[in-house]
Amino acid sequence: MSAPPNPIAASKYGRNRMIIRKILENKLKRLIDLGGAALLLVVLSPLFLMIALSIKFDDGGPIFYRRRVASQEGEFDAFKFRTMVPDAEAVLSANRELRE
Numbered sequence: 260m261s262a263p264p265n266p267i268a269a270s271k272y273g274r275n276r277m278i279i280r281k282i283l284e285n286k287l288k289r290l291i292d293l294g295g296a297a298l299l300l301v302v303l304s305p306l307f308l309m310i311a312l313s314i315k316f317d318d319g320g321p322i323f324y325r326r327r328v329a330s331q332e333g334e335f336d337a338f339k340f341r342t343m344v345p346d347a348e349a350v351l352s353a354n355r356e357l358r359e
Contacts, residue, residue: 310340314341318344321345323338323339323341324338324340
Protein backbone atom coordinates (compact mmCIF):
# COMPACT_ATOMS: atom_id res chain seq x y z
CA MET A 260 0.00 0.00 0.00
CA SER A 261 1.06 3.52 -0.61
CA ALA A 262 1.59 6.03 2.17
CA PRO A 263 -1.11 8.62 2.79
CA PRO A 264 -0.39 12.02 1.21
CA ASN A 265 1.46 14.53 3.30
CA PRO A 266 -1.14 17.15 4.44
CA ILE A 267 1.49 19.92 4.59
CA ALA A 268 2.64 19.25 1.03
CA ALA A 269 -0.97 19.00 -0.18
CA SER A 270 -1.93 22.34 1.37
CA LYS A 271 1.18 24.00 -0.06
CA TYR A 272 0.36 22.59 -3.51
CA GLY A 273 -3.25 23.74 -3.20
CA ARG A 274 -2.22 27.24 -2.13
CA ASN A 275 0.23 27.57 -5.04
CA ARG A 276 -2.45 26.36 -7.39
CA MET A 277 -4.89 28.97 -6.06
CA ILE A 278 -2.27 31.72 -6.46
CA ILE A 279 -1.58 30.71 -10.06
CA ARG A 280 -5.32 30.58 -10.78
CA LYS A 281 -5.82 34.08 -9.31
CA ILE A 282 -2.96 35.45 -11.43
CA LEU A 283 -4.43 33.89 -14.58
CA GLU A 284 -7.90 35.26 -13.74
CA ASN A 285 -6.46 38.76 -13.31
CA LYS A 286 -4.57 38.51 -16.61
CA LEU A 287 -7.71 37.31 -18.41
CA LYS A 288 -9.78 40.12 -16.90
CA ARG A 289 -7.18 42.69 -18.00
CA LEU A 290 -7.14 41.21 -21.52
CA ILE A 291 -10.95 41.40 -21.73
CA ASP A 292 -10.92 45.00 -20.44
CA LEU A 293 -8.32 46.11 -23.00
CA GLY A 294 -9.98 44.19 -25.84
CA GLY A 295 -13.41 45.62 -25.02
CA ALA A 296 -12.03 49.17 -24.79
CA ALA A 297 -10.23 48.80 -28.13
CA LEU A 298 -13.34 47.37 -29.78
CA LEU A 299 -15.55 50.20 -28.48
CA LEU A 300 -12.99 52.79 -29.58
CA VAL A 301 -13.04 51.39 -33.12
CA VAL A 302 -16.85 51.12 -33.21
CA LEU A 303 -17.43 54.61 -31.78
CA SER A 304 -14.65 56.41 -33.67
CA PRO A 305 -16.97 57.57 -36.52
CA LEU A 306 -19.27 59.18 -33.93
CA PHE A 307 -16.28 60.81 -32.20
CA LEU A 308 -15.08 62.15 -35.55
CA MET A 309 -18.51 63.64 -36.32
CA ILE A 310 -18.63 65.32 -32.90
CA ALA A 311 -15.11 66.70 -33.32
CA LEU A 312 -15.84 68.07 -36.79
CA SER A 313 -19.10 69.68 -35.69
CA ILE A 314 -17.32 71.44 -32.80
CA LYS A 315 -14.52 72.65 -35.07
CA PHE A 316 -16.83 73.88 -37.86
CA ASP A 317 -19.24 75.53 -35.42
CA ASP A 318 -16.86 78.15 -34.05
CA GLY A 319 -13.31 77.13 -35.02
CA GLY A 320 -12.21 76.80 -31.40
CA PRO A 321 -10.44 73.87 -29.79
CA ILE A 322 -12.18 70.49 -29.89
CA PHE A 323 -11.20 69.24 -26.44
CA TYR A 324 -11.52 70.79 -23.00
CA ARG A 325 -8.69 69.82 -20.66
CA ARG A 326 -9.27 69.76 -16.93
CA ARG A 327 -6.90 68.82 -14.11
CA VAL A 328 -8.47 66.22 -11.80
CA ALA A 329 -7.19 65.14 -8.38
CA SER A 330 -7.71 61.61 -7.09
CA GLN A 331 -6.29 59.39 -4.36
CA GLU A 332 -3.57 58.17 -6.76
CA GLY A 333 -2.57 61.72 -7.74
CA GLU A 334 -3.48 64.27 -10.37
CA PHE A 335 -4.23 63.59 -14.03
CA ASP A 336 -5.60 65.39 -17.07
CA ALA A 337 -9.19 64.70 -18.11
CA PHE A 338 -10.05 65.46 -21.73
CA LYS A 339 -13.65 66.03 -22.81
CA PHE A 340 -15.31 67.30 -25.94
CA ARG A 341 -15.78 71.04 -25.53
CA THR A 342 -19.46 71.94 -25.13
CA MET A 343 -19.14 75.63 -24.20
CA VAL A 344 -17.54 78.65 -25.83
CA PRO A 345 -13.73 78.50 -26.07
CA ASP A 346 -13.17 81.05 -23.26
CA ALA A 347 -16.05 79.94 -21.03
CA GLU A 348 -14.15 80.42 -17.78
CA ALA A 349 -13.37 84.07 -18.62
CA VAL A 350 -16.99 84.70 -19.66
CA LEU A 351 -18.29 83.18 -16.42
CA SER A 352 -15.92 85.19 -14.25
CA ALA A 353 -16.89 88.43 -16.05
CA ASN A 354 -20.67 87.79 -15.76
CA ARG A 355 -21.73 86.73 -12.27
CA GLU A 356 -25.39 86.23 -13.26
CA LEU A 357 -24.39 83.40 -15.63
CA ARG A 358 -23.09 81.33 -12.72
CA GLU A 359 -26.52 81.10 -11.07
